[in-house]
Amino acid sequence: MVKSRFAPSPTGNLHIGGARTALFNYLYTKHHGGIFVLRIEDTDVERSKDEYVKDILGGLSWLGIHWDEGPYYQMDRMDLYREHAYRLLDQGCAYKCYCTAEMLEEKRKKALKEGGKPHYDRTCRDLPADDTSNEGKPFVIRFRSPVSGEVSFTDLIRGRITFKCEELDDLIIFRTDSTPTYNFTVVIDDALMGITHIVRGDDHINNTPRQILIYEALKYPVPQFAHVPLIHGKDKARLSKRHGATSLLEYRNEGFLPEALMNYLARLGWAHGDQEIFSQQELIEKFDLPAVGKSPSVFDMDKLTWLNGHYLKTLPAEDVAGRLLPFLEGMGIKAAADSRLVRVVVNLRERARTLKEMAQMAEYFFRDDFALDEAARAKFLTPATKPILVDFAEGLKGVASMDEEETLKTLIEGLTKKYNAKPVGIIQPVRVALCGRTVSPGIFEVIAILGKEAVEKRLVRAIESIQ
Numbered sequence: 367m368v369k370s371r372f373a374p375s376p377t378g379n380l381h382i383g384g385a386r387t388a389l390f391n392y393l394y395t396k397h398h399g400g401i402f403v404l405r406i407e408d409t410d411v412e413r414s415k416d417e418y419v420k421d422i423l424g425g426l427s428w429l430g431i432h433w434d435e436g437p438y439y440q441m442d443r444m445d446l447y448r449e450h451a452y453r454l455l456d457q458g459c460a461y462k463c464y465c466t467a468e469m470l471e472e473k474r475k476k477a478l479k480e481g482g483k484p485h486y487d488r489t490c491r492d493l494p495a496d497d498t499s500n501e502g503k504p505f506v507i508r509f510r511s512p513v514s515g516e517v518s519f520t521d522l523i524r525g526r527i528t529f530k531c532e533e534l535d536d537l538i539i540f541r542t543d544s545t546p547t548y549n550f551t552v553v554i555d556d557a558l559m560g561i562t563h564i565v566r567g568d569d570h571i572n573n574t575p576r577q578i579l580i581y582e583a584l585k586y587p588v589p590q591f592a593h594v595p596l597i598h599g600k601d602k603a604r605l606s607k608r609h610g611a612t613s614l615l616e617y618r619n620e621g622f623l624p625e626a627l628m629n630y631l632a633r634l635g636w637a638h639g640d641q642e643i644f645s646q647q648e649l650i651e652k653f654d655l656p657a658v659g660k661s662p663s664v665f666d667m668d669k670l671t672w673l674n675g676h677y678l679k680t681l682p683a684e685d686v687a688g689r690l691l692p693f694l695e696g697m698g699i700k701a702a703a704d705s706r707l708v709r710v711v712v713n714l715r716e717r718a719r720t721l722k723e724m725a726q727m728a729e730y731f732f733r734d735d736f737a738l739d740e741a742a743r744a745k746f747l748t749p750a751t752k753p754i755l756v757d758f759a760e761g762l763k764g765v766a767s768m769d770e771e772e773t774l775k776t777l778i779e780g781l782t783k784k785y786n787a788k789p790v791g792i793i794q795p796v797r798v799a800l801c802g803r804t805v806s807p808g809i810f811e812v813i814a815i816l817g818k819e820a821v822e823k824r825l826v827r828a829i830e831s832i833q
């Protein structure tokens with residue numbers, strides 16, 4: 367049985383890289399019918415914040431990642447860490463170190479000067495058991511790392527990785543203030559929670575041999591590891607604010623759909639032939655770790671936007687209408703997810719790339735005081751077009767329903783003859799009068815959605831605005 371976990375530290379919002387790590391864990395686990403655990407690693411009391419926990423939980427739920435167990439909080443598990451640290455002390459696999467920060471700094475400088483590695487020199491490693499000279503002094507607990515030999519593991523993405531023990535320090539597992547360190551708590555939790563697979567960013571590769579040694583000292587089975595390459599911006603630098611939004615929920619606020627983000631993040635470093643579009647179900651069926659690439663993936667906003675457009679076009683219009691409401695509300699527009707809004711969606715979704723964009727495009731359907739494009743007004747609401755608008759408004763009076771497309775067509779055809787104009791010469795002034803811009807869905811759709819009253823009102827207003 368596969369059991370995996372996502373173990374974020376709540377020291378910031380859930381970012382794109384974290385969301386992808388969570389997703390890879392989730393997909394791999396569900397593919398194998400396993401259990402996915404959420405664990406909040408909140409031992410950094412200074413930097414951990416409740417608002418970040420909220421953002422992480424909210425972000426995962428929005429994306430459609432559901433955890434089977436948790437969230438567990440490390441701060442609730444302090445007794446377990448202490449108990450294990452003392453177990454290691456009793457076994458002789460760890461020792462108390464009394465070196466002060468100043469002493470360590472001096473040792474570090476000296477080692478660097480002598481061209482060595484700035485490792486802890488193990489002064490306290492072999493203090494005699496009956497030594498009383500340090501009694502009562504503050505201490506840290508260090509792990510007694512082997513001084514020779516190797517630690518190896520087979521990474522599910524990168525293959526065999528070997529570290530020499532001489533590269534590894536005697537790691538601090540408990541600080542002077544009695545707080546445990548990451549490399550220690552992570553092992554205790556993963557072991558006690560029965561985690562079989564650890565999927566995480568490859569910035570953790572160097573921690574892995576240290577963690578393996580702790581598993582071995584405690585006689586816990588060592589899980590399998592898969593280190594996922596980081597995400598880069600187009601300039602090959604690690605993804606950061608500079609490259610645009612990095613927080614997952616910022617994408618929601620910008621009008622991206624969770625389906626698009628999930629699809630995009632899954633493809634960020636993983637491929638299945640040249641297929642681009644995947645539903646969540648398909649991802650679960652097809653995702654596997656060996657197909658994850660070894661090199662960093664590049665975050666491509668254009669592709670994400672394209673995928674978002676795809677889902678806007680293909681999800682049921684009723685569904686999109688419901689999701690559009692908060693964006694309209696954000697613009698101060700109160701609408702309902704009724705058949706009218708669905709019709710607006712059907713007409714706008716070929717061009718809108720995000721819900722936010724769609725809401726902006728939809729503005730004139732919901733309020734009369736929509737923004738008027740000045741250039742459009744100057745070009746199409748002129749003394750020359752005024753009589754066209756007057757005639758059009760007059761002609762409309764005889765049309766009973768704004769859904770009568772044929773009657774409206776006949777009206778426009780009549781005007782093309784009268785003014786010796788092309789249809790566009792009639793339609794564009796009408797469009798600008800109704801929508802305030804030169805681009806909109808088909809004019810008959812616009813008229814039908816707006817309804818007679820709004821159409822007449824806007825025509826009159828446009829006519830009156832022309833000097």
Ligand code: GLU
Pocket residue numbers: 373374375407552565566570
């Ligand atoms: N809390 C660690 C982090 O956010 C977890 C790393 C791990 O998955 O082991 O980087």
